[in-house]
Amino acid sequence: MAHRDGAPTRSRGRLRYGVVLLVWLVAGANAAAPVGPSPLPQAHAHNDYEHERPLLDALAHGFCSVEADIWLVEGQLLVAHDRRDARPDRTLQRLYLDPLQERVRQNGGRVYPQGPVVTLMIDLKSEAEATYAVLRNLLAGYTNMLTHFTPTSTVPGAVTVILSGNRPTARVAAEPWRWVAIDGRLADLERNPSPHLMPLISDNWILHFRWRGTGDMPEEERQKLRELVQRTHQQGRRLRFWATPDNPPMWAALQAAGVDLLNTDDLGGLRAFLTKSK
Structure with a gap:
């Protein structure tokens, strides 16, 4: 028993x-x-490389779009706003491509765990054709994380590369299979190129609007902005403006109109605005 x-x-x-x-x-x-900030699809880090920790500070704030200017210097793609500031230790792969690839590896194929596609906007400062030739070869080592494009299709990856600045548009358009797309301008809406070539429209705010983010936005400008957003979206593209005042009234006006990416140098300020407005 x-x-x-x-x-x-x-x-x-x-x-x-x-x-x-x-x-x-x-x-x-x-x-x-993985523990970290919730991703913010509207947040675009303008001149991201000027922050203390390029890319990493933006990701720590949940940004889903970052911008890096590059110069072709002795065969290397160096990140800097001006040629005189380009340093050999600040390469595109070291500051952006390698850290992004490591994040994608750690997070099961995404920059943020189960998060949206992240945009890497690369602004070509040196001559378009020569710079793109080197960039194209460099990106071939990171294709496992990149969005793939053809003239008639887009296959999303963890990271979408969009070329701005000195854009080799004709060369990119002629490629049957590529790892980059082109950042368009408002004038491109008249031509209506394929959204698989030009998925994003960006332009200088002060060339098209008088309002600077103080007081009430004039109704005619508010209506113009809404119409631009509607037209851009009807063509299957996203919209962004640069040279916008970096303040909550401007962010609120852009957000209310449906602008897709909010341009900022103030990472913490925009994050606070977007998380508060949810």
């Missing part, structure tokens, strides 16, 4: 052990899960 009396005790012991083990496993899984 003794062995029968002990059986329930052993069963209860095994049950307690199983519960403890399950709690331990769940806690361990939660501890190992």
